[in-house]
Amino acid sequence: MVPSFLYGFLGGCLIGLGSLLGLIATGKIPGISGVFGRLFRPKPGDSWWRVIFLLGLIAGAAAAFQFSEHAAIFRIPPGRSLLIFAVAGLLVGFGTRLGGGCTSGHGVCGMGMGARDSLVATMIFMAAGFVTVAAFRILL
Amino acid sequence: MKTRALVLLAGALFGVGLAISGMTDPTRVVGFLDLSGAWDPTLAFVMGGALLVFGSGYFLLRKRFSLPAASSGPISGKLVVGAMIFGAGWGLGGFCPGPALADLGRLSIEALVFVTTMAAGIIVAQRVFRADR
Numbered sequence: 476m477v478p479s480f481l482y483g484f485l486g487g488c489l490i491g492l493g494s495l496l497g498l499i500a501t502g503k504i505p506g507i508s509g510v511f512g513r514l515f516r517p518k519p520g521d522s523w524w525r526v527i528f529l530l531g532l533i534a535g536a537a538a539a540f541q542f543s544e545h546a547a548i549f550r551i552p553p554g555r556s557l558l559i560f561a562v563a564g565l566l567v568g569f570g571t572r573l574g575g576g577c578t579s580g581h582g583v584c585g586m587g588m589g590a591r592d593s594l595v596a597t598m599i600f601m602a603a604g605f606v607t608v609a610a611f612r613i614l615l
Numbered sequence: 616m617k618t619r620a621l622v623l624l625a626g627a628l629f630g631v632g633l634a635i636s637g638m639t640d641p642t643r644v645v646g647f648l649d650l651s652g653a654w655d656p657t658l659a660f661v662m663g664g665a666l667l668v669f670g671s672g673y674f675l676l677r678k679r680f681s682l683p684a685a686s687s688g689p690i691s692g693k694l695v696v697g698a699m700i701f702g703a704g705w706g707l708g709g710f711c712p713g714p715a716l717a718d719l720g721r722l723s724i725e726a727l728v729f730v731t732t733m734a735a736g737i738i739v740a741q742r743v744f745r746a747d748r
Contacts, residue, residue: 479655483658484663486632487636488667489636491666491668491672492672494629494665495672499680500622505625507716508711511737512737512747524622527622528626529626532630532633535627535632536630536634540639552642555709557725562704564715564733564736565735566700567705567715567729568732568738569740570696570700573746574697578712587669587670588670592688599699600698600699600705603698603701605650
């Protein structure tokens with residue numbers, strides 16, 4: 476039985492490798508909110524790699540869900556209805572584009588490159604996440 | 616052609632990594648953000664592994680592949696407010712953009728709803744608040 480933190484570390488290394496390879500291949504920082512978000516604000520010749528990267532991401536995950544029992548685990552957190560997911564998606568889409576990045580763009584790529592604003596953004600969204608989960612637990 | 620294959624491989628590595636890491640399970644993400652009760656530290660190991668590989672790779676290879684320099688802008692109000700709103704949504708659903716997209720690969724209705732409204736939120740930020748210029 477492999478403990479979940481080792482799966483986390485191994486998966487994290489693969490996320491880092493995929494991000495690094497994406498950066499080398501395209502010269503663009505492959506934060507997911509930006510890769511996806513800029514499909515809605517297209518510039519000529521800039522959409523093809525985003526589509527290919529995201530198709531690879533979905534296909535890679537789909538394969539892992541099939542082949543790994545650990546990856547196959549999917550549990551809805553307590554009290555999260557579809558309406559909650561709809562509101563959460565709206566906030567995540569809006570917030571990541573206003574703030575210029577998400578867990579991968581700021582948290583992995585930006586911090587990994589030594590960008591100060593990414594460190595600040597990561598600390599803020601982490602803190603907001605902790606506060607929100609605590610508040611949701613109280614209101615639930 | 617070679618670039619396309621590399622981009623596909625990069626995306627696939629990212630997707631396999633997300634799935635293996637457990638971050639495509641929203642309860643595990645919420646378990647990290649929930650400090651009451653049994654705290655789940657997995658997310659910290661995911662970030663650690665990703666930062667280790669990406670960060671060391673970036674600094675070793677940036678000259679050889681003329682990778683872009685870190686472009687830290689000022690800590691603007693948009694950055695602060697945006698990160699707060701993102702964090703709130705992240706805690707609410709247990710999804711950030713990567714895992715939500717990855718969970719489309721198992722036809723999760725929650726991921727489908729989340730990604731749809733995420734697109735709407737992105738479009739509002741871009742069109743109304745002029746983000747992503």
